[in-house]
Amino acid sequence: VNVSNPVDATAPLRFNGAPSGVLPAGTTATTLSLNTDENAICKYSTSSGIGYSSMPNTFSTTGGTSHSQVITGLVDGTSYNFYVKCQDLSGNANTDDFAVSFSVASDTTPPSVSITSPTTKATVSAAIKRSPVF
Numbered sequence: 001v002n003v004s005n006p007v008d009a010t011a012p013l014r015f016n017g018a019p020s021g022v023l024p025a026g027t028t029a030t031t032l033s034l035n036t037d038e039n040a041i042c043k044y045s046t047s048s049g050i051g052y053s054s055m056p057n058t059f060s061t062t063g064g065t066s067h068s069q070v071i072t073g074l075v076d077g078t079s080y081n082f083y084v085k086c087q088d089l090s091g092n093a094n095t096d097d098f099a100v101s102f103s104v105a106s107d108t109t110p111p112s113v114s115i116t117s118p119t120t121k122a123t124v125s126a127a128i129k130r131s132p133v134f
Contacts, residue, residue: 008038008088010092011087011088011092011093011095012036012086012092013036013037013038014034014036014042014086014094015034015036016034016035017033017084017098017099017100018031018032018034018100019032019100020102022102022104023074023102023104023105024104024105025104025107025108025109026076028072028073028075029071029074030071030102031069031071032044032069032071033066033068033069034084034098034100035065035066036088037065038065038088038089039063039088039089040063040065040086040087041062041086042062042067042084042086042087043056043058043084044082044084045057045082049083049097052085052086052087055085067086074104075104076104076106076107077104077105078103078104079101079102079103080102080103080104081100082100082101083098083100084098084099085097085098086098
């Protein structure tokens with residue numbers, strides 16, 4: 001082994017996964033992100049235990065040490081789990097899942113109603129037709 005140019009045999013370290021916790025109700029999109037300690041290509045899945053080469057989704061911003069992907073279609077009152085694996089430029093891929101988990105709060109605001117027509121104190125009249133009673 002050349003000491004001045006050692007062989008890289010270690011998969012990238014992953015850290016700073018986001019988002020986490022509970023996002024506000026009404027959130028329909030967020031950015032899934034994480035960092036690695038070396039340049040890498042990162043992929044993700046919504047199922048755990050999938051090998052790197054079989055993961056269906058590659059981050060749209062990846063290749064360096066910051067990785068991100070916009071996730072859309074989020075629904076109030078739902079929890080989300082994304083499992084991330086990365087591979088460095090030497091071909092070392094993670095074998096374990098790096099989980100990024102969050103949820104979107106439920107909408108607990110009751111709907112509001114206002115009557116705009118007829119206006120306040122307006123007189124309304126109409127003929128009422130009775131239905132036959134059987």
